[in-house]
Amino acid sequence: MNLLEYYQNQRPVNDLYVIRKTQLPLKGDLNLYGVRGSGKTSIILDLLSHEEEDKILYIDMEDPNLIFNSIETSTLQQFIDRNRITLLVLDHYREEMLPLFPNVEKLIVVTRIALVDKVFTPVELFPLDYEEFLAFESSSSQNRGFNHFLRSGTLPLLARSPKNSSRVMKTFFQSAFDNQEQKLLLILAQHHTKHLTTHQIYTFAKEKFKVSKDWLYRTIKLFTEEKIILFIDDKYQKSGKKMLIFDFAFAKYLTIGQPFIIQFDTMIALALMKHHINVQTLGIHGYVTDHNELIIPAPFESEESLWVKSQNKFSLYKKYGIEKVTIVTVANHYEYSIEKLHFEALPFDEWSVINDESREAS
Numbered sequence: 001m002n003l004l005e006y007y008q009n010q011r012p013v014n015d016l017y018v019i020r021k022t023q024l025p026l027k028g029d030l031n032l033y034g035v036r037g038s039g040k041t042s043i044i045l046d047l048l049s050h051e052e053e054d055k056i057l058y059i060d061m062e063d064p065n066l067i068f069n070s071i072e073t074s075t076l077q078q079f080i081d082r083n084r085i086t087l088l089v090l091d092h093y094r095e096e097m098l099p100l101f102p103n104v105e106k107l108i109v110v111t112r113i114a115l116v117d118k119v120f121t122p123v124e125l126f127p128l129d130y131e132e133f134l135a136f137e138s139s140s141s142q143n144r145g146f147n148h149f150l151r152s153g154t155l156p157l158l159a160r161s162p163k164n165s166s167r168v169m170k171t172f173f174q175s176a177f178d179n180q181e182q183k184l185l186l187i188l189a190q191h192h193t194k195h196l197t198t199h200q201i202y203t204f205a206k207e208k209f210k211v212s213k214d215w216l217y218r219t220i221k222l223f224t225e226e227k228i229i230l231f232i233d234d235k236y237q238k239s240g241k242k243m244l245i246f247d248f249a250f251a252k253y254l255t256i257g258q259p260f261i262i263q264f265d266t267m268i269a270l271a272l273m274k275h276h277i278n279v280q281t282l283g284i285h286g287y288v289t290d291h292n293e294l295i296i297p298a299p300f301e302s303e304e305s306l307w308v309k310s311q312n313k314f315s316l317y318k319k320y321g322i323e324k325v326t327i328v329t330v331a332n333h334y335e336y337s338i339e340k341l342h343f344e345a346l347p348f349d350e351w352s353v354i355n356d357e358s359r360e361a362s
Contacts, residue, residue, distance in 0.1 A: 003069055004079045007059050016160065017046045018136050022125050029107040031115045034125035035227045035246050036176045039156040040110050043125065044089055047108075055086045062092040077102040112226045126274045127154035127247060130352040136160060146330070146349060150263065153249025154270065169253045183209045184219060188229060188245060189254035193262050195240035196231075230273065235320060236283035244269055264348075265297045268328050271352050282320060285313065292323040301327075303334040303345070314338055326351065 020043055024030060032040055048056055057080065059071070076098075080088065086105040090097075093109050095116070101107060109115060114122050128136065133149050136159035152158040152165055157172065177185060187205045202216045223229045231241040245251040248266040252258045269287060272279050272295070279287040279295070286296040294317065298306060306327060310317075317325070327345035335344040346354070 003065060003071070004057070004059075004076065006065070007063075008054075008057050008083065008085075010058070011053065012045055012058065012060075013049065014042050014045045017042055018132075018156075020125070020132060021129070022123065024108075024123060025121055027106075029109075029120050030123055031109050031111060031117070031120035032123050032125060033111045033114045035127065036112055037155045037157065037172055037247075038125045038127045040125050041091055042156065044091060044108065044110060048087075048089065051087055055084065056089070057083075057085045057087070058089045058091065060091045061094070061097055071098070073098050073100045073102055080104050113222070128156060128159060129154070129271060129274045130349060133159055150267070151249065153247045155247055155250065158249065165249075166253070169250065172250075173253070180209075180211070180215070181219065184211075184216065184223075185228075185245070186254055188243065189251050191243065192245050192251045192255065192258070193265060194243060195234065195237060196243045197240045200240065201243075230269075232269065232279065232281050232287075234281045234283065235288055236281070236285070242281045246270070261297065261299065264299045264328075264330075267348065268295065268297045282316075285316065288320065288322070292321050294322045294325045296325065296327045298327050298345070299330045300332075301329070302332070303336065306334075306343070306345070307336055307338075310336075310338055310343060314341070317341060 020039065022043065024032065024043065024047060032044065034040055044058075048058060076088075079085070080102055087108070088102065088104045088106070089108045089110065091110040093111050095111075095113075101109070101117075107120075109120065114124070130149060133152075133154065134145065136156065155172065158165055158168055173182060173185075184201075184205060187201065187208060191201070191204065198217055198220050201220060202211070202213055205211050205216055220229070224231065228246050230244045230246065232244065233241055244266055245254075248263045248270065251266065252263055269279070272287060272289075278290050282288050282294060286294050288294050296306075310325070322341065325341060325343040327343060328351050329345050329347055331347050332345050333347065335342065337343065
């Protein structure tokens with residue numbers, strides 16, 4: 001049996017698949033891409049489970065059998081033609097693994113970073129948002145809601161393993177990143193949510209481990225393209241950008257004693273990005289959308305406390321043209337106005353659903 005026959009006879013399956021909001025187009029060639037751990041392989045395996053077995057070929061480009069064996073485009077094309085394959089999936093593909101893609105009725109290429117090739121329809125898969133997380137939770141009969149989300153984060157494999165979250169996080173950390181990347185992530189976690197430049201990250205890193213400037217700048221670029229880390233521009237503070245690690249629970253796992261407010265702040269920022277809402281930070285005062293809405297993380301603060309702070313910062317809000325202020329809390333509801341500026345406080349679970357519905361409506 002040759003390698004391609006071996007792959008065609010393998011039937012990788014999902015033990016438990018929960019439907020995601022991201023849907024794959026039925027026609028045309030696709031590039032499904034997204035950060036490692038976001039669930040790309042699971043969504044592909046679910047798709048394959050609905051296809052005719054003898055018509056599909058799934059190749060994991062990270063399969064150890066390929067370490068000493070290579071797949072040539074010509075050999076792959078001959079196999080596709082001879083076996084009348086209509087759907088080819090290349091999972092864990094990296095740019096230029098093949099000089100040319102074979103000709104097949106439908107081709108799906110799964111990557112961490114979007115392919116440059118414009119022939120593919122790009123589909124980005126983010127880690128779980130809050131609603132998706134709750135779907136995972138109900139499927140495993142946990143029913144712990146916000147507290148479970150806070151502890152487990154947005155990675156699908158964590159949502160399924162509430163009792164062994166530290167062990168699963170450790171496995172993900174060790175399997176998804178090489179040794180140098182692990183060291184860099186530890187440095188990034190120490191400065192999570194801080195305003196940073198790449199030069200500052202290099203300065204911090206070289207104090208802890210041996211690292212070349214070229215490698216660090218290249219890796220930060222790749223991490224940024226993959227969205228392992230995200231940099232947010234600041235309207236108020238021009239030195240550096242706010243740096244976030246892609247999952248708030250993962251960032252907490254890599255540090256000791258991370259304050260709850262940092263987790264909550266990151267949770268809000270990541271929710272905005274997953275809902276494709278462009279934001280800038282306003283210093284330490286919150287996130288500003290393109291529609292001049294200021295979003296303030298304030299998990300436990302009372303209406304009276306926020307009203308006093310709002311009075312003190314009102315001139316700042318006017319200076320930057322803020323037209324609406326939303327305060328995201330853990331459980332509190334309240335609203336008030338100062339002059340013509342309206343302030344409304346909503347619990348995170350309600351706010352995240354409203355943002356998702358607003359995005360779908362637009």
